[in-house]
Amino acid sequence: MPLSNEDLLRLNVLLAHDLQAVRIDEQTLTVHGLTKDNEAHIPLNPNCRPAQYLKRVRETLSNHALGSPGGYPVFLQRWTRMGQAKDAQLEKLLLLGESEAVVAVAGAPGLTDDIARRAWWAMPTADIARRMLEREAVAQGQMGKVLAAFLVEHLPFETDPLTTITTVRLVLQPGLIGDDLRRRIWTRGTQRNAYHLGFLEAVPDDLPAPVPARADYETVRTALAPLANDPVAALLVKLLNSPGQTFLAVSEAQLRHPLDKYTTARLFDTIGNYFASARLAETATDIHTALARAETAVEKKQGEAGKLITLAPALRREVVAMLTLACCAEALATPILAQTSATGTLLRRKLEPVVEPLLAQFAVLQGKK
Numbered sequence: 001m002p003l004s005n006e007d008l009l010r011l012n013v014l015l016a017h018d019l020q021a022v023r024i025d026e027q028t029l030t031v032h033g034l035t036k037d038n039e040a041h042i043p044l045n046p047n048c049r050p051a052q053y054l055k056r057v058r059e060t061l062s063n064h065a066l067g068s069p070g071g072y073p074v075f076l077q078r079w080t081r082m083g084q085a086k087d088a089q090l091e092k093l094l095l096l097g098e099s100e101a102v103v104a105v106a107g108a109p110g111l112t113d114d115i116a117r118r119a120w121w122a123m124p125t126a127d128i129a130r131r132m133l134e135r136e137a138v139a140q141g142q143m144g145k146v147l148a149a150f151l152v153e154h155l156p157f158e159t160d161p162l163t164t165i166t167t168v169r170l171v172l173q174p175g176l177i178g179d180d181l182r183r184r185i186w187t188r189g190t191q192r193n194a195y196h197l198g199f200l201e202a203v204p205d206d207l208p209a210p211v212p213a214r215a216d217y218e219t220v221r222t223a224l225a226p227l228a229n230d231p232v233a234a235l236l237v238k239l240l241n242s243p244g245q246t247f248l249a250v251s252e253a254q255l256r257h258p259l260d261k262y263t264t265a266r267l268f269d270t271i272g273n274y275f276a277s278a279r280l281a282e283t284a285t286d287i288h289t290a291l292a293r294a295e296t297a298v299e300k301k302q303g304e305a306g307k308l309i310t311l312a313p314a315l316r317r318e319v320v321a322m323l324t325l326a327c328c329a330e331a332l333a334t335p336i337l338a339q340t341s342a343t344g345t346l347l348r349r350k351l352e353p354v355v356e357p358l359l360a361q362f363a364v365l366q367g368k369k
Contacts, residue, residue: 003047003056010042011057015064021118022061024097026054031097034121058097065095094118106131113141120147126154126167133170140175148176152185161194161263168198183208193259196250200270205243207250214240214367223312231277232304233311236318239365247274252362255355258347261337265330271358275326278305285331287324287357294323321361328358 002008014033021034029050033040046053062068066089090108093101094115102123105115116138119128129147132138138147148171155171158164168185171177177185186208189195199207214220217240227233238244251271258264272279280297284290297305298320305319330337333354340350348355363369 003053003060004045007042007044007057008060011060014040014042015061019095020091021094021122022097023122024054024057026050029054031057034118061095061097065092090115091118094122099123102128103131107134109135111135112137113143116141116143116147124150126151126158130163130166130170133173133176139170139173144173144176148173152177152181155185156188161197161259162266164192164194165198165201165263165266168195169202172199172202193254193257194263197254197263197267197270200247200250200254200267204247204270204274205238207243207246209246210242211245211249213242214245216367217241220312220315224308227307227311230304230307232319232322233308235275235277236308236315236322239318239322245366248362248366252359252366255359255362256348258344258351260343261333261340261347264333264347264351265337268328268330268333271325272328275322275328277326278322279326280323283329284327286335287327287332287354290327290332291320291324291357293327294320297323317364321364324361325358325365 003011011031014031017033017035017040019033019035023032023034024030025032029044029046031042031044033042044053044057090105090110093105102119105111105119106123106128111119111132116132116135119132120143129151133144133147133151138144151167151171155164155167158167171185172182185195186199189199217237220240221237224233224237239248251267251274254267258267280293280303282293284293297303298309298316300306301309305323308319309316333351336350336354340347342350360369
């Protein structure tokens with residue numbers, strides 16, 4: 001059964017304009033259209049079951065946008081949600097009135113600030129905002145602050161820790177939020193560890209509440225001046241300075257108070273990424289192997305670490321600590337995490353065989369041991 005004559009006429013008039021996006025409200029059976037100058041609203045008058053009628057409406061929209069009544073291939077949603085939508089079709093996908101098509105557009109690599117504006121009108125949800133803020137063109141465009149403001153407003157209502165971490169990481173991109181709001185989000189992290197994990201991912205060298213540099217920072221910096229262009233030496237100097245000491249302090253607190261196994265895995269990866277410039281060519285999948293290989297590399301003065309030890313042998317323990325922490329990754333904790341669903345204090349006890357050696361390396365770099 002075709003669309004009612006009244007609806008078909010109104011849809012054709014709408015499609016004749018410079019249409020930028022279409023949204024269908026299935027509850028009120030209304031088609032909303034975004035044009036360059038304003039918005040249009042078409043209340044539908046179904047002549048059959050609503051679900052069947054809406055399918056016919058989408059077929060009409062698809063025939064206009066894509067030249068085929070087949071509509072959006074929702075069975076490909078996993079593929080398109082991974083950012084595989086073709087850039088040339090992004091504007092057309094927003095004319096289908098299909099939510100999965102909007103999700104595909106939001107995750108597309110070729111997303112622009114203007115297309116993001118249209119997608120946001122079509123589907124203003126937190127998931128869409130996060131997907132679009134992953135794109136540099138959107139984060140640095142006019143839509144960046146709009147999306148960040150929405151996510152910050154809804155951040156207290158996020159219940160999933162991984163989603164919270166991702167949200168905080170995204171809104172902390174340069175220029176999206178002010179310093180006051182940034183401090184408020186950090187303060188909330190005293191009650192919800194996931195907030196601070198987001199900071200560790202986004203701004204590891206610019207964390208709020210900085211910790212003072214280690215007492216011997218200036219002495220070490222002067223001693224390592226001949227290795228200014230050496231990545232391992234530069235990392236050690238940074239670790240002894242205020243940004244590095246702050247990162248160590250915040251990471252230590254996270255290790256001592258794990259939330260669940262998923263956020264713990266993410267924390268391990270974050271720590272390892274911070275020490276990546278000191279990573280040995282051969283990685284380890286358990287903490288004791290990592291420590292042994294670090295000791296061997298220092299003892300035999302291998303690679304960049306060898307230059308550092310030759311110039312400053314007194315920093316041997318700090319170099320071993322760096323090389324060990326560079327191996328920090330989810331794989332170190334996988335044998336434990338894969339066999340438990342524990343959280344909080346119980347998870348902390350289960351992780352002690354891995355976490356305690358890591359904390360010992362933290363203590364060396366902090367000058368506590």
